Amino acid sequence: MGNKIKYKPFGDRAILIEWESKICASISDVILEFQQKIGAFENRKIADTIVGYASLTIIYRTRIIDYLKEVAVLKKIDASKNIIGKKSSFTWEIPVCYDLEFGIDLQEISKVTNLEIPEIIKLHSQNPYRVYFIGFLPGFLYLGGLNKQLFFDRKSNPRLNVAQGTVAIGGEQTGIYPSESAGGWNIIGKTPLVFFNIDEDIPCFAKAGDFIKFISIDKEEFFKIKKEVKQGAYQIFKTLTND
């Protein structure tokens, strides 16, 4: 796999590293390990790193003077042993209320796909989704693993205000809106959990490499959990994924 990596300059302050262009857990694992090794390597020149499905971008604090030299440094890091060891991966249980009051596009999806609404809910909450990375909005998880039967085109006219916690399907992806925003995805439910909390030391509980499992809840439970979240009393259920 190492041979397939491509390095490209991205402006004069960043280097883009690309893998084979596909959504795949093994490529993502390699990228996350590379990112982790860069983080552990004392390099004051590096300001930040951005993970994509099949890419890793290294942002430098100042203009890169010698591109080839920096690439050589990165290649050396890539070839080095990971002394910290792989990060623990968790599966987080995310309660979602798929009630029609929240899931305002469920009927439309049901009509077009010929799936009954309970079947859509079952398919959506059946398997865990891998968190590939966080982007788009602070706390927005890019999830992989949506059941093909639930692929559904984005709306041609995005809604101006999609509420925080909205669970939606856009094309071949599913996701949770971490804050109120405009959005063109089809809304199927709502979670009472908060995915980006600036007052926490680590604002996102989930990280790239973790898994998300949706648990269907009713409206009563939704409001009960929402209240607990507000009081800081709600504990998100998580299990260790890897051995």
Add this chain to the structure above:
Amino acid sequence: MIKVLKPGFFNTIQDKGRFGFASFGVPISGVMDSYSADISNSILNNSLDAAVIEIIFGNCEFQFSCATFICISGGDFSPRINQKSIKLNKKISVSKHDILSFGKINFGARSYLAVLGGLQSEKKLKSRSFYKGITKNFALIKGLEIPIQENSIDVLISNASVKIDDLHFNATDLTCTKGPEFELLNTQQHTLLFESSFSISKDVSRMGYRLNELIENDVPTLLTSSVLPGTVQLTPSGTLIILTRDCQVTGGYPRILQLSEKAINILSQKTAGQKIEFSI
């Protein structure tokens, strides 16, 4: 303290931005025109990381609750202290209760107000830069009190005002490097990109500038990957979007060009209707 009497259109506190939080999806943010912000901080002998107020299109008013020194750089929005005009790019003394106002636009799109020692507003994720959902406010609001260092004594008396290169405001040429997907365009599209003059649409914000002219293309969208301030995206409908400081950390449109830091600064002083060209 600096008290906001009239908040203006979308004025914000900015420093050089947030680094190290991209893995939470947090944008970099920071001053749009770092060249001008650096001048205002340099004249006051501040750190270049000191937080300043980024002012868009004037029409705002501030009151100082203590004596200090300020410097205004970037666009000229007719700054006045107690109704008396003051110069840009010059260290200006202000007294307790003085009112600083910005009015008519003479040139530029963004002005920077630096204060001796820098603004001392709250830091979130290692930066004072305003961003919705991260800082308490995402734009200045009426009555907001911004902490500053009180009554600082000036040791470097200087009456010189710095001469700014007019090109920073008049240049239309944006120097770029090839973006990661540049080679996916054909020769004709490359020619169009470098030989056309583009106009800035009404869709302008700290997140990005959309251009009016289209480049027809059938370049496929990408698997979501990184984007940076200064990335020029080409959408399937042909629209060019130049991303700026508050842009998302990831995107899926082909990244055809990457503006130099200087070009981002030049663009930041432009607004709807103005023309730009790209060059490599």
